[in-house]
Amino acid sequence: MPSPRMSVRLLALAGLLLPVWAHAQVAGSTAASVTLTERHEIAMGWSARRSVLGKTVYTEAGQKIGQVQDIIIAPGGKVSYLIIGAGGFVGIGRHDVAVPAAQVRDHGGRLEMPGATQDVVRTIPRFDYANDTAVRDHFIAAAVEDIGRARRNLVALQKAAEATGAEARLKLQPEIDQLQRNVQVAEGKLAELQNASVGRWKDFQAALSDAVSRLRSGPESAVPG
Secondary structure, three states: OOOOOOOOOOOOOOOOOOOOOOOOOOOOOOOOOOOHHHHHHHHOOOOHHHHHOOOEEEEOOOOEEEEEEEEEEOOOOOEEEEEEEEOOOOOOOOEEEEEEHHHOEEEOOEEEEOOOOHHHHHHOOOOOOOOHHHHHHHHHHHHHHHHHHHHHHHHHHHHHHHOOOHHHHHHHHHHHHHHHHHHHHHHHHHHHHHHOOHHHHHHHHHHHHHHHHHHHOOOOOOOOO
16 A cells, blocks of 8 residues: 655636534644644544545445545645545546545545445546646736726726715725735736746745735725625
């Protein structure tokens, strides 16, 4: 059996589910720089190395699904998916599938997927890790969408100001000016990232994230959070 590994990667998937573990094995009893509640949660949690990675997942009927090859850590630090090397039975070759952690339980020391069958496993799409280029493209697409929404809202706000009286227009102008500056900054940061080499785009990622966050945290006329 190959040595299990744990990779911390961002999975660009919607609807990430939080794990609901039952009868979890005790992982430890102490932790540094955490609250008492957090320390208790850690103590009652799973040990990935001892209890999950490399373990075989079965159906409730005892049919083998495959071994846990990896654990995906979603943004925010929550374990969301188990990567299972499924297959080896009739009709399916060996390939990885991503299974929400909440769909796997510990039943008497054995990992099971309640309700799953080998036929169900055959319908799960093959899982492949996103390469760096795909992650970059996804990040840029999301930023472009947010900036575009903010620019449309800016135009709508400008039109609303033009349709009001002078006094109301004066009250709206600071909001318009701030939103316009924020959009220009975000567009500038986006251009910097797009012009960066493939190997250096992450150097500009934080600045663009901050700029887009300002659009999201601005007035209601900007990008809703």
